Amino acid sequence: MLLEVKNLRTEFKLKRGTVRAVDDVSFTIDKGEILAIVGESGSGKSVTSLSLMGLIQKPGGVAGGEILFKSQDLSKLSQKELQEIRGNKISMIFQEPMTSLNPVWRIKDQIMENIMTHMKMSKKEALARTVEMLDTVGIPSPAERANDYPHQMSGGMRQRVMTAMALSCEPDLLIADEPTTALDVTIQAQILELLYQMREKFNMAVLLITHDLGVVYEAADRVIVMYCGKIVEEADVKTLFEQPQHPYTVGLLQSIPQIDNESDEHLFMIKGMVPNPLHMPPGCSFSDRCDRCMERCTKEMPELQEINGHKVRCFLYDKAEEGELSAK
Amino acid sequence: MAKDNSANSDENLMQAAEYVEKPESQLKEMWETLRQNKAAVVGLVIIALLALIAITVWISELIGIQILPYDPNYSDMTKSFIWPNAEHWFGTDQLGRDLFSRIIDGTKISLFVGVTAVAISLSIGVLLGSIAGYRGGKTDALIMRTMDVMLAIPSILLAIAFMAALGKGLDKAVIAIGLVSIPEYARIVRGSILSVKENDYVQAARVIGNGDSRIIFKHILPNIISLIVVRATLGISSAVLDTAALGFLGLGVQPPFAEWGDMLGRARGFIFTAPYTLIFPGIAITITVLAFNLFGDGLRDALDPKSRIK
Amino acid sequence: MNEVLMKVQDLSKYFTIDTDWRGKPVSVLKAVDEVSLTINKGEAFGLVGESGCGKTTLGKILVNLYSPTSGKIFFEGKELSALNKKQRRSYCKDIQMIFQDPYASLNPRMTVGDIIAEPIIINKLLPMSEVEERVIFLLNCVGLARHQRNRFPHEFSGGQRQRVGIARALAVEPKLIVCDEPVSALDVSIQAQVLNLLDDLKEEFKLTYLFIAHGLGVVKHISDRVGVMYLGKLVEIAPKKELYANPLNPYTQALLSAIPVINSEKKERIILKGDVPSPINPPAGCRFSSRCFKEFEPCKLNTPKLKEVSPGHWVACHLF
Numbered sequence: 001m002l003l004e005v006k007n008l009r010t011e012f013k014l015k016r017g018t019v020r021a022v023d024d025v026s027f028t029i030d031k032g033e034i035l036a037i038v039g040e041s042g043s044g045k046s047v048t049s050l051s052l053m054g055l056i057q058k059p060g061g062v063a064g065g066e067i068l069f070k071s072q073d074l075s076k077l078s079q080k081e082l083q084e085i086r087g088n089k090i091s092m093i094f095q096e097p098m099t100s101l102n103p104v105w106r107i108k109d110q111i112m113e114n115i116m117t118h119m120k121m122s123k124k125e126a127l128a129r130t131v132e133m134l135d136t137v138g139i140p141s142p143a144e145r146a147n148d149y150p151h152q153m154s155g156g157m158r159q160r161v162m163t164a165m166a167l168s169c170e171p172d173l174l175i176a177d178e179p180t181t182a183l184d185v186t187i188q189a190q191i192l193e194l195l196y197q198m199r200e201k202f203n204m205a206v207l208l209i210t211h212d213l214g215v216v217y218e219a220a221d222r223v224i225v226m227y228c229g230k231i232v233e234e235a236d237v238k239t240l241f242e243q244p245q246h247p248y249t250v251g252l253l254q255s256i257p258q259i260d261n262e263s264d265e266h267l268f269m270i271k272g273m274v275p276n277p278l279h280m281p282p283g284c285s286f287s288d289r290c291d292r293c294m295e296r297c298t299k300e301m302p303e304l305q306e307i308n309g310h311k312v313r314c315f316l317y318d319k320a321e322e323g324e325l326s327a328k
Numbered sequence: 329m330a331k332d333n334s335a336n337s338d339e340n341l342m343q344a345a346e347y348v349e350k351p352e353s354q355l356k357e358m359w360e361t362l363r364q365n366k367a368a369v370v371g372l373v374i375i376a377l378l379a380l381i382a383i384t385v386w387i388s389e390l391i392g393i394q395i396l397p398y399d400p401n402y403s404d405m406t407k408s409f410i411w412p413n414a415e416h417w418f419g420t421d422q423l424g425r426d427l428f429s430r431i432i433d434g435t436k437i438s439l440f441v442g443v444t445a446v447a448i449s450l451s452i453g454v455l456l457g458s459i460a461g462y463r464g465g466k467t468d469a470l471i472m473r474t475m476d477v478m479l480a481i482p483s484i485l486l487a488i489a490f491m492a493a494l495g496k497g498l499d500k501a502v503i504a505i506g507l508v509s510i511p512e513y514a515r516i517v518r519g520s521i522l523s524v525k526e527n528d529y530v531q532a533a534r535v536i537g538n539g540d541s542r543i544i545f546k547h548i549l550p551n552i553i554s555l556i557v558v559r560a561t562l563g564i565s566s567a568v569l570d571t572a573a574l575g576f577l578g579l580g581v582q583p584p585f586a587e588w589g590d591m592l593g594r595a596r597g598f599i600f601t602a603p604y605t606l607i608f609p610g611i612a613i614t615i616t617v618l619a620f621n622l623f624g625d626g627l628r629d630a631l632d633p634k635s636r637i638k
Numbered sequence: 639m640n641e642v643l644m645k646v647q648d649l650s651k652y653f654t655i656d657t658d659w660r661g662k663p664v665s666v667l668k669a670v671d672e673v674s675l676t677i678n679k680g681e682a683f684g685l686v687g688e689s690g691c692g693k694t695t696l697g698k699i700l701v702n703l704y705s706p707t708s709g710k711i712f713f714e715g716k717e718l719s720a721l722n723k724k725q726r727r728s729y730c731k732d733i734q735m736i737f738q739d740p741y742a743s744l745n746p747r748m749t750v751g752d753i754i755a756e757p758i759i760i761n762k763l764l765p766m767s768e769v770e771e772r773v774i775f776l777l778n779c780v781g782l783a784r785h786q787r788n789r790f791p792h793e794f795s796g797g798q799r800q801r802v803g804i805a806r807a808l809a810v811e812p813k814l815i816v817c818d819e820p821v822s823a824l825d826v827s828i829q830a831q832v833l834n835l836l837d838d839l840k841e842e843f844k845l846t847y848l849f850i851a852h853g854l855g856v857v858k859h860i861s862d863r864v865g866v867m868y869l870g871k872l873v874e875i876a877p878k879k880e881l882y883a884n885p886l887n888p889y890t891q892a893l894l895s896a897i898p899v900i901n902s903e904k905k906e907r908i909i910l911k912g913d914v915p916s917p918i919n920p921p922a923g924c925r926f927s928s929r930c931f932k933e934f935e936p937c938k939l940n941t942p943k944l945k946e947v948s949p950g951h952w953v954a955c956h957l958f
Contacts, residue, residue: 040825040826040827041825140912154913154914155689156913157913184688184689184852184914185688185852185854185893185896185897186688186892186893186896186910186914187688187913187914188896189895189896189907189909189910190909190910192898193907193909211825211826212898213826213900214897214898214899214900215898217898217899217900218898241900251827252826252827253900255826255827255829255830256826256830256855256900257829257830257833257853257855257856257858257859257860258855258899258900259854259855259858259882259894259897259899260899261855261858261859266834266837267830267833267834267859268830269827269830269831269834270827270830270831271831273795273797273798273827273828274795274825289827527742527743528737528738528739528742528743529742529743529744529745529746531698531703531735531737531743532735532737532743532744532803532806533745533756534702534703535701535702535703535730535734535735536730536731536734536756536757536760536761536806536807536809536810537727537730537731537757537760537761537810538756538760542760547745550745550747551745551746551747
């Protein structure tokens with residue numbers, strides 16, 4: 001087990017109240033595994049990843065829980081110790097390849113700096129490694145392109161550079177926060193393919209944060225669905241897409257217009273919208289949008305229960321008799 | 329069917345939201361932020377006091393009641409250069425005039441000059457900047473190059489040049505100061521119009537059939553008004569300073585009327601014998617300028633949604 | 639059914655990027671390059687392509703936000719591109735637009751009611767006394783409540799703002815609505831709500847849509863016919879079912895294969911090499927030739943023209 005997150009809570013203390021952006025989230029990632037966290041805006045998926053890296057800004061902060069990375073609790077480390085791990089053992093790629101690179105530095109300087117801070121290498125070795133990494137991520141004529149400035153590259157190229165930079169210290173875990181959202185579909189396919197290859201090559205784990213269920217289906221091994229800061233469902237990719245259990249997951253899957261869908265019927269829709277984080281409905285946070293809402297749902301919050309590796313947070317399913325998830 | 333569904337849920341949600349909390353208006357939110365900025369509140373209080381003093385003095389003058397301890401323009405050579413004491417709080421100047429009364433009286437002129445000069449530069453500057461930013465092309469180039477030329481000349485020199493053409497006197501000084509700072513407003517307005525113009529809502533306004541002037545006045549200017557207000561507040565302080573400078577050079581208000589810069593200029597010969605004749609007008613100028621600057625800075629922060637406390 | 643509402647002939651829009659000292663253009667961006675298409679009354683014509691392919695520019699030409707460099711636009715048989723500025727504006731209200739970013743497309747200083755009333759007032763469609771009633775009617779049409787008209791845009795969520803944008807477009811009773819990526823900025827669960835709403839309104843108000851999007855799933859759901867653009871050129875037009883079942887242009891094939899499909903066998907993807915070239919300096923001949931996996935001799939020499947290969951299915955490719 002590479003990373004184990006236990007009961008992580010991240011809160012933002014605002015003037016009008018405290019927002020619990022990540023609420024009691026626990027999960028694990030194994031070596032070489034791609035775990036996806038999906039959710040809509042406000043689900044807490046990005047805050048989760050930032051909490052792991054110790055990158056939550058004031059007025060927010062990790063309010064509880066443990067983040068065990070190779071059995072070391074990251075939440076107890078100082079910023080300086082975290083710095084050692086960031087970019088080295090754990091690295092991150094962001095949604096916006098346009099703004100994540102410093103526009104006044106050459107590509108090679110940015111990657112070399114990262115290599116030289118974390119690995120004991122001479123300038124010459126670092127340059128050689130930079131070119132090698134650019135080649136690995138599929139940048140044509142890497143030695144020449146290394147001298148480019150970010151604005152001379154396209155969005156897809158920049159995301160490759162970001163990936164090269166993130167991988168340059170051979171991290172054990174790569175956190176990819178919406179890595180393809182800003183890219184066109186044909187480029188998105190390239191980057192997903194690249195992530196796959198890199199996983200094979202370096203046997204690293206990937207935490208993929210995205211809102212796009214299609215991307216999840218293509219890329220992930222295991223999926224966590226988040227809603228309003230809580231995990232509502234967790235399963236391996238095949239199970240989740242074939243037998244989704246939570247009404248939210250079911251609704252999401254049905255509401256996506258698919259290119260293999262031949263009907264002209266109306267799309268299924270989840271009514272309403274994500275509640276204001278300061279005024280959550282009592283009970284289950286999805287209860288006000290759920291079309292299978294029961295009386296109990298508006299009073300208490302269901303627990304996340306696990307049966308055969310499939311976790312779901314919903315009263316429709318009980319840890320029932322046969323030991324199998326079944327709808328009542 | 330499906331549509332009704334969503335309409336209902338939205339309505340429920342809105343009602344729920346209303347029940348728990350009324351959304352704050354932008355103005356109120358702004359005020360909240362401003363209130364937390366101590367410096368800005370101090371600035372605002374001083375400005376309010378100055379305004380109150382100026383208005384009281386002006387009204388009392390109009391109806392002929394003397395509320396100042398002495399007539400600010402009455403000179404009595406037998407009483408010249410009295411150091412500050414219980415009778416003359418700030419002392420008297422070379423002509424035996426009571427300095428406290430003159431400084432209080434000067435508030436009226438300084439504030440009048442500041443506000444009027446800004447009004448002049450604001451109206452012309454906003455107009456030119458809007459035209460330049462909205463039309464672009466050759467119009468833009470012509471207006472903005474003219475502004476650049478004006479900016480290239482030191483402002484006080486330019487003001488003196490205008491005064492040379494217009495003649496001496498307070499009203500002329502106000503116009504000169506107003507004209508000199510037109511380019512600043514024109515540039516700010518042009519810049520913000522260029523960025524606001526690209527917003528989809530401006531394009532949307534055109535698609536639904538708005539004409540150019542309506543787009544400028546209804547859709548663009550209201551969205552940059554906050555920037556202009558901030559600049560104007562800071563502009564008042566520099567106008568007060570410029571008036572003082574012109575007064576110091578003897579180009580502003582003509583004797584015997586009290587104006588801080590003019591008082592400073594006339595007292596500079598007595599800096600060693602009667603330093604208080606310089607110190608008090610100096611402090612008056614500093615406090616006024618500082619108050620407008622503090623308030624202007626606070627206003628800018630309050631109007632910038634990014635710095636607003638959530 | 640097949641009555642032509644809008645016809646676009648060899649429409650081009652070039653942007654001058656750089657001029658020499660005499661003001662002569664030295665580098666030109668061909669955002670839209672000789673595009674021809676027709677939109678029939680009552681249909682939804684989908685336009686897909688990646689960023690920079692010119693689909694939004696084309697939409698903005700149709701609503702008169704840009705004037706075309708060359709080419710003709712016919713609307714209900716009348717040539718719009720030949721009209722002068724004032725006459726052109728009188729057609730404005732027939733062709734409306736819904737914008738992509740619901741956060742940028744509403745004036746933050748106006749209430750929602752004023753935003754929706756404005757087009758009615760400036761086009762003098764109704765006496766002032768009836769405006770409010772009409773605004774409430776429109777709000778209800780898009781699924782908002784009457785009391786919400788006194789609120790400001792920042793009090794609304796993204797999906798609700800997009801509904802306001804739709805109500806504003808409907809206010810002038812347009813015949814054609816250009817929908818420029820109306821759902822791509824919204825969350826998945828909200829996307830479905832807005833798409834369904836657009837579907838309903840199309841029936842209710844007898845609208846015609848030009849639906850611009852990069853999401854092929856969304857376009858498939860809402861459109862009757864689909865056009866595919868690449869670097870300013872239309873490369874394929876076909877009825878929806880035909881295009882998705884039988885894409886002919888290699889670019890369309892790659893585009894379709896790049897989309898992750900849920901619950902299908904993981905298919906062999908066509909991964910295109912390289913990036914979309916800059917539209918300032920596009921490849922010679924067929925613009926897709928630099929990335930095409932079926933590229934052969936003539937591709938680098940001639941630009942292929944749109945040809946009708948089967949009824950209603952047009953493709954621009956040397957393979958056909």
